[in-house]
Amino acid sequence: MSKKLNVHKIAFLSVMLALAIVLGYVESFIPSWVPGVKPGLANLVIIILLYTFPFYDALLVSLLRVFVVALLRGTIFQMPFYMSLTGALLSFALMVLAKYLLKFLTIYGVSLLGAYAHALGQIIIACIFTETTAAFYYFPFISLISLASGLLTAFVADRLLLSEPIRRLKEEDEES
Secondary structure, three states: OHHHHHHHHHHHHHHHHHHHHHHHHHHHHOOOOOOOOOOOOOHHHHHHHHOOOOHHHHHHHHHHHHHHHHHHHOOOOOHHHHHHHHHHHHHHHHHHHHHHHOOOOOHHHHHHHHHHHHHHHHHHHHHHHHOOOHHHHHHHHHHHHHHHHHHHHHHHHHHHHOOHHHHHHHHHHHHO
16 A cells, blocks of 8 residues: 555656646746746745645755756756755745744745745845845845735645645555
8 A cells, every 4th residue: 555655646746846847937938027026836836745745845846846947948057046946945944944833824924934035045146146235125026026926826725735636645645
């Protein structure tokens, strides 16, 4: 029985990785009225995984997504890659800490903290690359949009986590 569960989990994680890659790549084509700001669609996958499986599964998918999308965009080891990687790592770290240490927070609070941290990580990298702190003046605009995106992401993730297939997978993983 455990092999079946492992196969289900591997298959689900593979599908979620593919979805995160597609969402991350597609959002690069979405026009934005604020330069450099994207909706963070791939974070939906990470939040679902964070609430379905152990955190290290979500971390693996998050990191693989950043690398594969950068390869597809042709920005590997360039400023956009480092902005995405730093944002993803800072966001993930804060979401994990919030989820496990701040038990009173709902998925909405966790998602909002993750969105805010992602924006902060990107601003930090922009400052490092430009060798100036001027990018921090841009932070209020980015953080407001990130918070709106974080709310939307949490809303969709919350609904998807209630779906039967995801609930069943979570139960199977907890049994193994």
